[in-house]
Amino acid sequence: xxxxxxxxxxxxxxxxxxxxxxxxxxxxxxxxxxxxxxxxxxxxxxxxxxxxxxxxxxxxxxxxxxxxxxxxxxxxxxxxxxxxxxxxxxxxxxxxxxxxxxxxxxxxxxxxxxxxxxxxxxxxxxxxxxxxxxxxxxxxxxxxxxxxxxxx
Amino acid sequence: xxxxxxxxxxxxxxxxxxxxxxxxxxxxxxxxxxxxxxxxxxxxxxxxxxxxxxxxxxxxxxxxxxxxxxxxxxxxxxxxxxxxxxxxxxxxxxxxxxxxxxxxxxxxxxxxxxxxxxxxxxxxxxxxxxxxxxxxxxxxxxxxxxxxxxxxxxxxxxxxxxxxxxxxxxxxxxxxxxxxxxxxxxxxxxxxxxxxxxxxxxxxxxxxxxxxxxxxxxxxxxxxxxxxxxxxxxxxxxxxxxxxxxxxxxxxxxxxxxxxxxxxxxxxxxxxxxxxxxxxxxxxxxxxxxxxxxxxxxxxxxxxxxxxxxxxxxxxxxxxxxxxxxxxxxxxxxxxxxxxxxxxxxxxxxxxxxxxxxxxxxxxxxxxxxxxxxxxxxxxxxxxxxxxxxxxxxxxxxxxxxxxxxxxxxxxxxxxxxxxxxxxxxxxxxxxxxxxxxxxxxxxxxxxxxxxxxxxxxxxxxxxxxxxxxxxxxxxxxxxxxxxxxxxxxxxxxxxxxxxxxxxxxxxxxxxxxxxxxxxxxxxxxxxxxxxxxxxxxxxxxxxxxxxxxxxxxxxxxxxxxxxxxxxxxxxxxxxxxxxxxxxxxxxxxxxxxxxxxxxxxxxxxxxxxxxxxxxxxxxxxxxxxxxxxxxxxxxxxxxxxxxxxxxxxxxxxxxxxxxxxxxxxxxxxxxxxxxxxxxxxxxxxxxxxxxxxxxxxxxxxxxxxxxxxxxxxxxxxxxxx
Ligand code: FES
Ligand code: FES
Numbered sequence: 001x002x003x004x005x006x007x008x009x010x011x012x013x014x015x016x017x018x019x020x021x022x023x024x025x026x027x028x029x030x031x032x033x034x035x036x037x038x039x040x041x042x043x044x045x046x047x048x049x050x051x052x053x054x055x056x057x058x059x060x061x062x063x064x065x066x067x068x069x070x071x072x073x074x075x076x077x078x079x080x081x082x083x084x085x086x087x088x089x090x091x092x093x094x095x096x097x098x099x100x101x102x103x104x105x106x107x108x109x110x111x112x113x114x115x116x117x118x119x120x121x122x123x124x125x126x127x128x129x130x131x132x133x134x135x136x137x138x139x140x141x142x143x144x145x146x147x148x149x150x151x152x
Numbered sequence: 153x154x155x156x157x158x159x160x161x162x163x164x165x166x167x168x169x170x171x172x173x174x175x176x177x178x179x180x181x182x183x184x185x186x187x188x189x190x191x192x193x194x195x196x197x198x199x200x201x202x203x204x205x206x207x208x209x210x211x212x213x214x215x216x217x218x219x220x221x222x223x224x225x226x227x228x229x230x231x232x233x234x235x236x237x238x239x240x241x242x243x244x245x246x247x248x249x250x251x252x253x254x255x256x257x258x259x260x261x262x263x264x265x266x267x268x269x270x271x272x273x274x275x276x277x278x279x280x281x282x283x284x285x286x287x288x289x290x291x292x293x294x295x296x297x298x299x300x301x302x303x304x305x306x307x308x309x310x311x312x313x314x315x316x317x318x319x320x321x322x323x324x325x326x327x328x329x330x331x332x333x334x335x336x337x338x339x340x341x342x343x344x345x346x347x348x349x350x351x352x353x354x355x356x357x358x359x360x361x362x363x364x365x366x367x368x369x370x371x372x373x374x375x376x377x378x379x380x381x382x383x384x385x386x387x388x389x390x391x392x393x394x395x396x397x398x399x400x401x402x403x404x405x406x407x408x409x410x411x412x413x414x415x416x417x418x419x420x421x422x423x424x425x426x427x428x429x430x431x432x433x434x435x436x437x438x439x440x441x442x443x444x445x446x447x448x449x450x451x452x453x454x455x456x457x458x459x460x461x462x463x464x465x466x467x468x469x470x471x472x473x474x475x476x477x478x479x480x481x482x483x484x485x486x487x488x489x490x491x492x493x494x495x496x497x498x499x500x501x502x503x504x505x506x507x508x509x510x511x512x513x514x515x516x517x518x519x520x521x522x523x524x525x526x527x528x529x530x531x532x533x534x535x536x537x538x539x540x541x542x543x544x545x546x547x548x549x550x551x552x553x554x555x556x557x558x559x560x561x562x563x564x565x566x567x568x569x570x571x572x573x574x575x576x577x578x579x580x581x582x583x584x585x586x587x588x589x590x591x592x593x594x595x596x597x598x599x600x601x602x603x604x605x606x607x608x609x610x611x612x613x614x615x616x617x618x619x620x621x622x623x624x625x626x627x628x629x630x631x632x633x634x635x636x637x638x639x640x641x642x643x644x645x646x647x648x649x650x651x652x653x654x655x656x657x658x659x660x661x662x663x664x665x666x667x668x669x670x671x672x673x674x675x676x677x678x679x680x681x682x683x684x685x686x687x688x689x690x691x692x693x694x695x696x697x698x699x700x701x702x703x704x705x706x707x708x709x710x711x712x713x714x715x716x717x718x719x720x721x722x723x724x725x726x727x728x729x730x731x732x733x734x735x736x737x738x739x740x741x742x743x744x745x746x747x748x749x750x751x752x753x754x755x756x757x758x759x760x761x762x763x764x765x766x767x768x769x770x771x772x773x774x775x776x777x778x779x780x781x782x783x784x785x786x787x788x789x790x791x792x793x794x795x796x797x798x799x800x801x802x803x804x805x806x807x808x809x810x811x812x813x814x815x816x817x818x819x820x821x822x823x824x825x826x827x828x829x830x831x832x833x834x835x836x837x838x839x840x841x842x843x844x845x846x847x848x849x850x851x852x853x854x855x856x857x858x859x860x861x862x863x864x865x866x867x868x869x870x871x872x873x874x
Contacts, residue, residue, distance in 0.1 A: 011425070012393050019427035023368070028360035029353030031548075032426070033499055034580040038807040041499060069353035086351040089343055089773045092781055093213025094350025095357065095499040095548025120816045127807060129499045129549050130213050131784025133818035135777070 001064070002027070003071030013059035018042045020058045021068060029069035029098050033127070040126030043099035044068045045075075050106035050122075069098040077147065078105040084143035092130035100126045104140050112147050114140065187315040191276060192269040193246040194224060201297060201312040203228070204236040208247045209262060210520045211239065211346055212550035214836045215774035218344025219259045220266060222337040222770060227270035227330055229294030230311075232337055237345045242522025242542035252521040252555065259770060260739070260833050271327040280318035281309045332768075332829060341773030346546060356545045358518045359577060361505040366573040369566055370429035371401055372436050373416040373586040376446045376800035377645050381417040382439040389421055389435040394428025397421075398436070399569055404532070404561055406646060411521060412528045414558045414646050416586055420566055426577050433579075446800040448644050450492065450592060453797075457594040457615050457637045465613060465635040474630035477609040481600040485607075487668055489597070489661040490861040491844075492794035493802075494590035494650050495810060500548020501583050506563035507573040512539040513564060518547025520555040528557050529564050551785075552649025556588055581805045589795055590650030591616050593657035594637065597665045599629075605672045613637065614661065616654045623658055624736035626705040627666070627681075628688035644797060651785050652840035655737050659841025660848075663733040664860065667849040677849060678716055678732045678745075685709040685734075701739040701833070708734050711743035711763040711826060718824055719745035719761035728758060731850025733842035739833040740766040742779065746846040747819075750854045753866040755791060757819040757847065762839060764823065767830035776823040778835040783821055786843020788812045794863055 001007070002025070011024045018035075021027040021044075033041030035054045042054040045067040072079040081101045091097045100123065107114055107122035114122070119140050128136070187199045196204040205224045211217040217237055225232050242251060250261045274294050281299035282289045291302050298308040332338070349355040374381060386398035399420045406414040417440075421432035467475050504517035506529075513533055519525050522544040530537040547554055559576060567574040578587075595614040599607040613634040617623075625631055650656070670680035688705035712734050715721070721730060727749055734743040744762040748755055760783050769775045792811045796803045804810035844862055852858050856874035 012428075015425070015427050019425055022360070023362075023425040023427070026362065028357075031499075032359070032501065032577075034807050035430070036580070036806055036808070039499070039580075072352075082351050086343060086348060089341065089347055089777065091213075091347055091350030092215070092777055093499065093547060093549045094346070094353075094355045095213075097350050098353040101351075101353075123815045127499065127812055127814065129497055129551075129785075129812060131781035131813065131818075132777070133784065133813070133815040134780050134821050136815060137818075 002066045003068060004074040009058055011058060014057045017044065017053040017056045017058055017061060017066070021053065027068055027070055031095055031098055033096065033099070038127075039096070040099040040103060041096050043102040043126065045102060045106055048106065048109060050103045069102060075105065077109050078102070080146050081105045081108065081139075081143045084139040084146060088135050088139040088142055090132050090135040090139050092132055096126060096128045096130070100128065100136055104136070104143065108140070108143060108147060113144055187319065189315045189319045191273045191319075193240070194266055194269050195228065195273055197311050197315060199312040199315055201310045202236060203230050203234060203297060203311065204238055206238045206240045208240045208251050210518070210522065210544055210550065210554070211546040212518070212520065212554065213546075213548070214778060215344065215346065215771060216259060217346050217546070218342065219770045219774060220262060221344055222342055223263065223266050224270050226335045226337050227267050228274050230297045232342055232344070234297055239543075239545050242526040242544060244523055249523070251523045260831070263832055267329055268327060271329050272323060275324040275327050276318045276321050277311055277314055279321050279324065280314035283317055284309065284314060338770050339768065340771070342771055357500055357548050358505060358516045358545050359500055359503045359548070361516045361575055363505065363507065363573040366505065366575055367396060367422040367570065368424065368426045368429045369420050369422050369563070369574050369576045370426070370433040370579065371418045371420045371562060371576060371582070372433050372438055373418040373582065374440050375585060376440070376442040377416070377643060378445050379417070379440050379442045379800070381419070382441050384419045384439070385437040386419070388437070389432040392423075392428060392432040392435055394425055395421055395423045395432040397570065398432070399566065401562060401565060404558070410647055411524055411556050413561070414556070414588065415561050415565070422566070422570065422574065429577070430579055442800055444641070445644055448797070448800055450797045453592050453639060453644050454490065454594060456640045460637045461596055461613065467632040467634055469633040471625075471632070472630035474609040474611070474632040477630055478600045478611060478632070481602060481608055483601040483605075484598055485601055485668070485672060486596070486598045487665055487860055489595045489657070489664060491593045491657050491660055491789070492796060492862065493592045493645060494789060495584055495587060495795050495804070496549070496551045496553035496590075496648065496650055497583065497807075497810060497812065498547070498549030498551060498553060501580055502553070502559040502578040502587070503576060504560040504563040505573055505575040506560070506567040508533065508564060508567040508571060510571070511535070512541070513567075514541040514543070515560055515564065516543045516545065517560050517563070518545055518550070518554060519557060519560065520550045520552070521557060524555075525557040525560050528561065532561060532564055533568065551651040552653060553588065556648050558588070580807070584795070584804050584806065584810055585802050588646040588648035590656070591645075591647055595657055595661040597661050599665070599669055601672060605674070607669050607673075612661070614657060616657060624655070624703060625662070625691065626688055626703055626708050626736055627684040628686070628705075629684060644800070645802070651782070652737060652837040655735070655837065655841040656789065656844070659733065659735050660844045660862065663735065663842060663845030664848050667731075667845070667852065668858065676722065678712060678721055681732070681734055682709055682712055685712070701831070703736055707765045708736055708741045708743065711741050711765050714763040714824060714826065715743040715745050715761055718763065718822065719747070721745060729850050729854035731846045731848065731853060733846040733849065735838065735842040737834070737838035737841065740764065740835060740838040742838045742842055744783070744842050744846050746843075746850045748847065748850040748854060750851065750869070753869040755847065755851060755864055755869070757787060757791075757817075759820040759822070760843075760846070761822045762824070763826060764835065764838065765826035765828060766835045766838070767828050767833045769825045770832050772825055775825055775835045779823045779839040780821045782837065782839025783843055784813050784818060786840045787817070787819075787847070789862060790844040790847045791817070791863055
């Protein structure tokens with residue numbers, strides 16, 4: 001299941017999810033950055049957990065629920081995160097931001113009011129060469145506030 | 153970065169862009185004709201009222217596409233949320249010679265011609281409406297994609313309704329640019345389409361390109377610069393599922409302007425997915441001949457630069473007779489500053505897709521230099537420039553590396569061989585191990601001091617650049633620039649531009665040295681700089697007109713005074729130590745103060761406060777974003793590893809060994825913008841060169857240890873003496 005849709009992928013078992021998404025399914029929102037789990041650009045959710053899609057072969061994903069950056073329609077928290085990213089003017093080149101937003105959405109799903117430390121530990125695996133970290137912190141807080149208001 | 157012929161360009165850009173831009177209309181239908189009117193190459197207006205801005209400059213994340221779209225929207229009279237943005241192709245015919253994006257020039261260079269083009273378009277639309285209404289043009293104005301009547305409120309015509317007339321009118325003889333008071337967007341923090349796309353993950357980077365029958369290529373390149381391919385065995389690679397073909401890649405020679413050429417010898421694996429190509433590449437067996445660089449390391453180069461310093465040199469620039477003044481005192485203070493090679497490490501790995509069809513070539517690649525790339529592809533293939541199309545979608549970071557077109561050359565070379573579209577994707581390892589780099593530097597500074605230890609004159613001998621190369625030197629102390637230091641024989645690693653280019657080592661030296669001079673003279677480092685700027689003369693930049701404007705020490709002084717106040721300079725004494733720097737880059741100025749602490753020889757940066765003067769800040773949110781990003785960039789270069797070379801091989805292969813600032817390391821950043829109505833000026837690089845010296849100066853304040861070498865590691869700090 002990818003973003004609520006049952007999909008069959010015609011690719012080699014060992015192909016990492018990242019490349020199946022990008023080259024086979026044409027879902028190019030998920031990005032290749034390092035291929036080694038070092039940068040977070042390829043972050044997606046598997047059963048709600050933020051994971052690096054560059055290191056998981058598709059064979060390990062049968063029956064799992066996958067959410068990508070394209071999945072905001074089925075993931076209200078992700079949608080809020082995307083809105084917060086936009087209004088906070090976070091992205092510069094934007095290349096790392098799919099991964100950043102996926103990590104942030106996974107964090108907020110578990111912890112709707114994260115402390116600075118919690119933000120740091122959830123986001124430290126996501127590199128941004130453009131250096132948007134200050135605004136990422138701000139946007140996560142904005143998204144958290146927004147979720148909070150909705151909850152009340 | 154060296155720019156080609158900028159002077160010619162800027163003077164031509166004024167009205168030259170409007171020539172030959174009226175498209176003939178062939179509409180005979182009696183129904184409302186569907187007109188796509190392109191009054192110039194920046195804008196397309198359709199009879200359904202869609203207005204599309206075509207962004208000629210490269211969008212690398214610096215926000216040029218938004219800034220320029222705002223200028224277009226304001227000058228034309230359309231609303232930003234209705235304005236579509238497209239990314240233009242490389243074309244000298246359309247944009248003159250000003251399209252390639254580097255040196256933070258995008259907005260600065262296009263600003264005048266874009267405004268004139270839009271004002272002309274507006275005048276034509278107004279004239280067409282006036283004709284339709286049979287009233288005077290002065291009775292009409294443009295707003296929100298409509299022409300309105302002043303005398304009858306609510307009466308309006310959509311742009312689309314007057315295109316038929318507008319497209320037949322002659323260009324107006326006189327145009328009137330809008331007054332700043334009439335701007336609706338310029339000067340405001342506007343969220344542009346690039347931000348919207350990025351927040352949805354839909355930015356059309358070239359790495360996403362997919363074409364029918366396209367092959368995905370990965371290339372194993374010679375790991376040592378100027379080495380060669382001896383032999384290879386593709387047997388195992390061809391067994392990898394999905395691999396289609398394995399081909400040798402012949403190198404291309406590095407051209408005199410080194411933006412072109414420099415494709416390394418290599419072996420390409422072509423496959424039906426990126427992953428299959430990467431796996432195939434791993435299975436290749438290759439023998440390389442490493443050549444003379446296989447014997448050299450970073451240390452060899454540092455030694456070569458040090459040796460070269462011993463050769464006599466002459467002063468190429470001698471401001472206010474510095475050399476004579478220098479000789480008048482026997483008291484000399486010297487310092488040498490070292491910085492390693494650096495990689496750009498853009499998050500989107502280098503990539504290009506090319507389709508060579510025999511008589512024409514089309515390229516899709518995020519590049520900073522679409523015009524240069526187009527010329528180069530024509531050169532390589534022997535086709536006329538007109539047969540080459542370079543599509544230039546937004547990039548996931550450029551920072552100077554994408555001004556160099558070797559990665560496009562590779563895709564063209566391969567597609568020429570297989571005659572189907574080929575997308576070359578560099579693996580992350582490729583971008584560290586076999587790329588082009590910011591050079592290693594060693595800069596020598598000397599000052600002669602008077603009896604009170606005040607500087608009389610300065611001598612500078614650095615290692616990147618050429619005689620007369622632009623250095624932003626704003627102070628009143630006379631200075632002499634000497635011959636640049638050279639390597640013994642050729643590059644150890646090929647050069648790429650890197651965010652702020654030569655200004656990084658220049659800033660490291662100048663702004664550390666100013667601190668040391670203040671310390672010698674027993675003065676507060678910030679006040680000392682202000683003093684040295686007080687009587688400084690405006691520096692004329694006539695020799696390098698692409699710089700854009702003269703250098704105004706008063707502007708820099710103003711940013712220093714402001715930053716002193718905003719950062720509470722020198723009033724804190726609570727375990728937090730401050731360091732200051734002040735830098736100009738082209739026509740922008742930044743002063744910054746870093747607040748740090750040092751514990752167990754680890755530097756922790758708590759906060760950086762910066763003040764920027766960039767003329768009119770077209771989009772303040774983006775200006776601040778550029779400074780925030782530049783500070784983070786500078787901090788990576790100051791506190792993280794850098795690139796080192798052993799026996800010709802780069803030692804860093806991925807983000808584990810070439811670490812960058814992460815969110816946990818990121819200090820708070822406060823950016824203040826000086827209010828100004830001067831011509832907008834670049835903001836992408838000016839924030840970088842002051843970062844390393846601000847940190848080093850703060851480290852001195854905290855520890856009494858003067859570090860003159862990047863990066864500042866714990867072991868370096870531990871072994872340093874105060
Ligand atoms: S691409 Fe997966 S972590 Fe970098
Ligand atoms: S926005 Fe460019 S890498 Fe993060």
